[in-house]
Structures are given as structure tokens and as C-alpha cells.
Amino acid sequence: MAKKDDDILKKVTGSEYEFGFVSNIEEEIFPPGLNEDIIRKISEKKNEPKWMLDFRLKAYRKWKSMEMPQWAHLRIPEIDYQAISYFAAPKKPKYNSLDEVDPEILETFNKLGIPLEEQLVLAGVAVDAIVDSTSVKTTFKETLSNLGIIFCSISEAIQDHPDLVKKYLASVVPVGDNYFAALNSAVFSDGSFVYIPKGVRCPMELSSYFRINAANTGQFERTLIIADEGSYVSYLEGCTAPQRDENQLHAAVVEIIVHKDAEVKYSTVQNWYPGDKDGKGGIFNFVTKRGICEGENSKLTWAQVETGSAITWKYPSTILKGDNSISEFYSVAVTNNHQQADTGTKMIHIGKNTKSHIVSKGISAGYSENSYRGLVKVMKGAENARNYSQCDSLLMGDKCGAHTFPYIEVENKTAVVEHEATTSKVSEDQIFYCNQRGISTEDAVGLIVNGYAKEVIKQLPMEFAVEAQKLLQITLEGSVG
Amino acid sequence: MSNKMLEIKNLHAEINGKEILKGIDLTVNEGEVHAIMGPNGSGKSTLAAVITGKPGYEVTKGEILFYGKNLLEMPPEERALAGIFLSFQYPVEIPGVTMMNFLKAAVNAKRKYEGKEEMSAAEFLRFIREKQKLVEMDTNLTNRAVNEGFSGGEKKKNEIFQMAVLEPKLAILDETDSGLDIDALRVVANGVNKLRSPERSFIVITHYQRLLDYIVPDIVHILYKGKIVKTAGKELALELEEKGYGWIKEQF
Ligand SMILES: Nc1ncnc2c1ncn2[C@@H]1O[C@H](COP(=O)(O)OP(=O)(O)OP(=O)(O)O)[C@@H](O)[C@H]1O
Numbered sequence A: 001m002a003k004k005d006d007d008i009l010k011k012v013t014g015s016e017y018e019f020g021f022v023s024n025i026e027e028e029i030f031p032p033g034l035n036e037d038i039i040r041k042i043s044e045k046k047n048e049p050k051w052m053l054d055f056r057l058k059a060y061r062k063w064k065s066m067e068m069p070q071w072a073h074l075r076i077p078e079i080d081y082q083a084i085s086y087f088a089a090p091k092k093p094k095y096n097s098l099d100e101v102d103p104e105i106l107e108t109f110n111k112l113g114i115p116l117e118e119q120l121v122l123a124g125v126a127v128d129a130i131v132d133s134t135s136v137k138t139t140f141k142e143t144l145s146n147l148g149i150i151f152c153s154i155s156e157a158i159q160d161h162p163d164l165v166k167k168y169l170a171s172v173v174p175v176g177d178n179y180f181a182a183l184n185s186a187v188f189s190d191g192s193f194v195y196i197p198k199g200v201r202c203p204m205e206l207s208s209y210f211r212i213n214a215a216n217t218g219q220f221e222r223t224l225i226i227a228d229e230g231s232y233v234s235y236l237e238g239c240t241a242p243q244r245d246e247n248q249l250h251a252a253v254v255e256i257i258v259h260k261d262a263e264v265k266y267s268t269v270q271n272w273y274p275g276d277k278d279g280k281g282g283i284f285n286f287v288t289k290r291g292i293c294e295g296e297n298s299k300l301t302w303a304q305v306e307t308g309s310a311i312t313w314k315y316p317s318t319i320l321k322g323d324n325s326i327s328e329f330y331s332v333a334v335t336n337n338h339q340q341a342d343t344g345t346k347m348i349h350i351g352k353n354t355k356s357h358i359v360s361k362g363i364s365a366g367y368s369e370n371s372y373r374g375l376v377k378v379m380k381g382a383e384n385a386r387n388y389s390q391c392d393s394l395l396m397g398d399k400c401g402a403h404t405f406p407y408i409e410v411e412n413k414t415a416v417v418e419h420e421a422t423t424s425k426v427s428e429d430q431i432f433y434c435n436q437r438g439i440s441t442e443d444a445v446g447l448i449v450n451g452y453a454k455e456v457i458k459q460l461p462m463e464f465a466v467e468a469q470k471l472l473q474i475t476l477e478g479s480v481g
Numbered sequence B: 001m002s003n004k005m006l007e008i009k010n011l012h013a014e015i016n017g018k019e020i021l022k023g024i025d026l027t028v029n030e031g032e033v034h035a036i037m038g039p040n041g042s043g044k045s046t047l048a049a050v051i052t053g054k055p056g057y058e059v060t061k062g063e064i065l066f067y068g069k070n071l072l073e074m075p076p077e078e079r080a081l082a083g084i085f086l087s088f089q090y091p092v093e094i095p096g097v098t099m100m101n102f103l104k105a106a107v108n109a110k111r112k113y114e115g116k117e118e119m120s121a122a123e124f125l126r127f128i129r130e131k132q133k134l135v136e137m138d139t140n141l142t143n144r145a146v147n148e149g150f151s152g153g154e155k156k157k158n159e160i161f162q163m164a165v166l167e168p169k170l171a172i173l174d175e176t177d178s179g180l181d182i183d184a185l186r187v188v189a190n191g192v193n194k195l196r197s198p199e200r201s202f203i204v205i206t207h208y209q210r211l212l213d214y215i216v217p218d219i220v221h222i223l224y225k226g227k228i229v230k231t232a233g234k235e236l237a238l239e240l241e242e243k244g245y246g247w248i249k250e251q252f
């Protein structure tokens, strides 16, 4: 199969990144480098209140005292934080209607197939679209505000809802939680803010598309979602990025607070530029996503399809604090070529009768490395906590790697924690069997991979699921003979 | 005289540098049923693999024509789309992929190749039910993953079912009878017989005369050490059943 592999690899390297184009928007970019002056300037540009500036400065000082973490299974090149520019915004900061938006930006959205315009109404999706760091347009705000739902950029929330922001920002991911969270807290540019009031069921999927657009500009998104008692919301996050030569650092922070009897579903389809065939130029994605099931009977579900980035480091986590709270984590992470992914989840059981369910499906192809790292922690008081974890790895070819690192810490004897792991390989025989029925290799890979990932895909909202299925197939194009 | 469908001329093929097929000549005309018999390891499955384009085999000499077209230049899926079907000796399991999705992909690929529209979901379901009835296929099996956890006999029946669905011009059945109980054998044979037509041909690879009682061949070949050493009418199978391969082995 060695000869075949070469052909395969050639083919893979031939399929260049679909969304790897660069849009030419006039941007205002700060000079590279990070110091207290830059942070003051960011805060000033955004017209922030003093408490926000203080928050940023505190985070910056914390960050300076920290060191970048080391990981066993990632090869991370030295990142020069002084070579990164920490603020970029399209020249005109705000628009009242689509007509005012830079046509280049709209064109970019169109190329990506982002339905910013009227089709949104039909699809029932409200989009908080972000180019680089500043919100360009938020739709559906009025419909939502009639229900008391707040869905806006975090910058706006700082201006208009300071009490909520002050109360919840950094309440789940403390400023000093980790190196990248500290950095994000110091320099975060924008992101989404969601508040669902008591007893309100958000009638539509809330969706935010992110796109990194300025060369050498770090992206530090900040997302804060609060579901008050008895409320429900499903939030979608998706991203693509243009092809670049320099590596681009992305260090987002997502915080989710789920109160008593409330439910949040957070879905991600992540498709950032993974670098070229040699792994050059891709996005570094170091994300801190964490939610807390604060109240009794609350529920938080993570569903994600990860196909992009040169390096991904990401562990959406849930703190199960409220009694009877539930968290589920469904993930498909695909790596190809020279991509590296170290992903997983942490489930921290604090409350009684808390339940967590983890389904992780890794798919590795090319020369990639795909690691699952999961922590299930059951604290002393978590009577009758339950966890079930299932971690599957699918290998394509024999030059890639899959690793599973389940960590289990149980401090309560009544807890039941179960872990199952499997590794399988897409065999040439399977592909030939499909070929013999007239199915092309490309379609065969799509069939097999989507069959394998079905359990996760079906957790995604409809419109995302279809997109995700295509994405899986495209990502793995040519990865098996 | 009927049209030539498959022509194999002086075919030599090797795997991992070891020559397995050592000069095969075989012509199959439209509507004919050929049986290929021969001791274990003589190269029967290898021949089927080379005809269908399984990777890993190298053809060092000779040619294979299908309706005059050079098969060896075509990738496996194109050979399948051109109308060649293999009932695998060892059908492959594909976990997670339901038979329904698998068949849908196969049928749609074929329809696309033929310049036809995809079937609607309702049409497809009706079509599948019809074929299930034709080969007495258990409807539960189509809701399961491809061959996953199927019993030996179920796997073989599933191959015949797929053949019925894909309506090939040439079907190669590689020991489809092995591991079948008497009833299943009859089901499989009936399935094949229902599909027999003046345009459709079969190459039936088997060790047992028993199958040939049901599927009566026009021509029987004996493959031994990579060569077809004897070709005759259906009585050859009976002779083999009676005498074994000893007399063949002595001769060659
Ligand atoms: N990958 C391989 N490497 C080396 N030899 C192989 C390989 N695959 C098959 N062979 C050999 O090729 C010869 C022919 O095998 P083949 O499967 O075609 O036989 P067959 O006639 O179908 O036998 P059976 O009746 O047992 O099914 C055997 O000696 C087998 O060991």
C-alpha cells in the first residue's frame, strides 16, 4: 500500500483550502507589540468604562507573570507575542444597515456562504457576524429584545448592560485560569454576548460567524452566554479563515452560565485555515471554553466538529455544580496533513446526582496527530455522580497518530465512571468494497466517516449538520486510496 | 451467435512479486453462465480481483476487454459502473454505514453514470423493497450497518441482494455458496436464476457441484496453478465431484 499512499498524499496536498482567499478591506491596525499602553489604547478605542480597563490591566499583569504551557503531544513553534498586532477593526466602526457595510466584507461573507442577508429570515437564524474584531452587523435584535433576550457584541454589552457583564465576566474562566485566558482577558477585542431571561425559550438558533482577516493580527474573541432560570438557548459558532503565510494566533474564551432548570446547547463547526501541505501558515487555536451548570436540573450540551487549524488546543469543560445537573459533550475532530489537535473535555462533578456523557470521535489522516484528553473529576460531595465516556479513533493511512488520555479522579465512592475506547482503521478493503459497487473513493470516505461520526453530527442543529457532513468529506478528500 | 462480453487474453498477474495467474484465456459471451472450479489456492479469487481492479495486484502480461474496452485502464468504480459485479468470497464489514445509505450511494452513482436523475426517497424505498422480495432478503438486514455482525449466510445473501439492486451485466460469484445452509443455498440460487437473461452473464466460482444443480452452467473451467487447464460442458463438474482433483493434479 506504500505506493498508493504516495498518490494519496499527492492528492491531498493538491486539494487546497477552499476558503483560502484574502479580502481587501481597509483596516485600522495597531502597531505590533503588547504593553500597558496598547491595552489602554484598545480600551480607549472601544470607549470602555474604567472598570473594564482595570480588568484588562489586571489580566495583563497576570499574563506577564505566567508561562506558556507545554504539551506532550503538540509541537508548537515559538510564538513572538510582541510581533502580533492586538487590535484591528474595519475603518468604519458601526453600520446601521447592510448598505453601509463595506461591499468587500459582504462579498467575503458571500464567498463563505454566510447567510447574512434576507435568507436569514427564512432560515430563522440570527447572525452576529464578526470580521476581525469589531461587530459589523447584528440582526434579529429586535425580535429577540421583545422577549427580553439580549444578543449583541460584548463591546455593546459592556456599554449597555454593565451590571450583567460585571457580574458574569471571568466568573467561569478566571483571569488567571491559564496563559491564553489571561492574554484574552487583557486584549479581547470583541465577541458575542447572550442573555436569556427567566423562563424564556429562545425561538431561534443564535449564530455567530467568526473570521480572521488581518494578517498577523491575533484574534481574541470573548463570548459570554447566560441562561437564566428555566430558559433555553441553542447557540452556534462557526468559522473559516483566509490563507496566510504567518501563523495566526487565536485565543478565544467562551463562558457559559446555566441557571436552575435552564438548558444551553453550544454547537461549533470549526474550519480554520489548517496550513498548507507542509503545515505552514495555519491558525493556532488555543481556546478556553467553559460552562457552569450553576443551578439544579440545569443542562449544558457541547457539540463540535473540528476540522481546521494547524494546531488546536481546546477542552470545552463543564462544572456540574447544581444538583441533578447534566452535561453532554459530543465531538468530532478531524486532522489531516500536518495538523495537530489536542482536544477533549473536562467534566467536574460537584453537585449530587450529576451526570455527564462524553462522546469523542477522532479522525486522523495524512501525517497528523490527534489526541483526546479528557478529565472526569468527581468531588467529595457529588453523591451518585455518573459519567460515561466513549472515545473512538479512526485512522486513515499509517502515517498519522491517534492518542487517548483519559484522566479520572473520583473522590466519592457512590460515583460510577465508565470509559470505553476503540481504534479502527479505514481499510483498503472497505474502500474497494465500495468502489466495487460503483461508489467513488471520495464518496466512500464520506460515507464511512459520516457513518462513524453520525452520533455526533445528529446532535448538531439541522443546517449545521448538513454543512458539517460536507466539511468532513472535503477535509478528508484524497486521504484514502 | 451472441456478443462477446468479456475477453481475457494471456493474463499474467502477481501479488507481492509472486506470480499467481500464469496465462489465463477466457471468453464470456452475453447470456452465458461459466463455472470456475479448482483446488484451494489455484487463483480463482485472484482472477476475480484482477477483473474488478482490486489494488495490490500487478498485471504483468495480457489484457482484459469488456465489450472491447480495456478494463485494466479503468479504476475499480468505473469497472463496476460499466456493469461488473463481484459477490465477494469474504464480504467486508463497514461499521456505521447503514445498508440503506450504502445502497443509495451505489444506486445514485450508477444512475449518474447512466445520465439519469437520482431517485426520490420514496422511489428508492419502493425499489429496494421490490428487490428484497425478489431475493427473499430479510428486511431487517437493510437497516443495519453494511455486513456488520451478519452471519456468514446473511453476508452471502446480502451480496446477491446487492447484485439484484445493481443489475450488472456481468456478475462474478466467488464461492457465494460456501457456508450456506440448504434453504439459503436455494434462495441464493433462485436469486441468480431470476436474474438470468440473454444479456446478463455469470462467472460462478465454486467448489461444489451442488450449486451447479441449481445454477446450471453452460461451460465449466478448471483453474489449477494459475491456468485454466480444462474447459468442458456441465458434465465436467459432475466428473470432478466424483473423482476429485487428483487426476488433474497428476496431469499438470
Ligand atoms: N497478498 C498475498 N501475498 C502473497 N500471496 C497471496 C496473496 N494473496 C493471495 N496469495 C496467494 O495466491 C494464491 C491464490 O489465491 P486465491 O485466493 O486466488 O485462491 P483461490 O483459488 O480463490 O482459493 P480458495 O479456493 O481457497 O478460495 C494462493 O496461494 C494465495 O496464498
Ligand SMILES: [Mg+2]
Binding pocket: B044, B045, B046, B089, B174, B175
Ligand atoms: Mg477464493
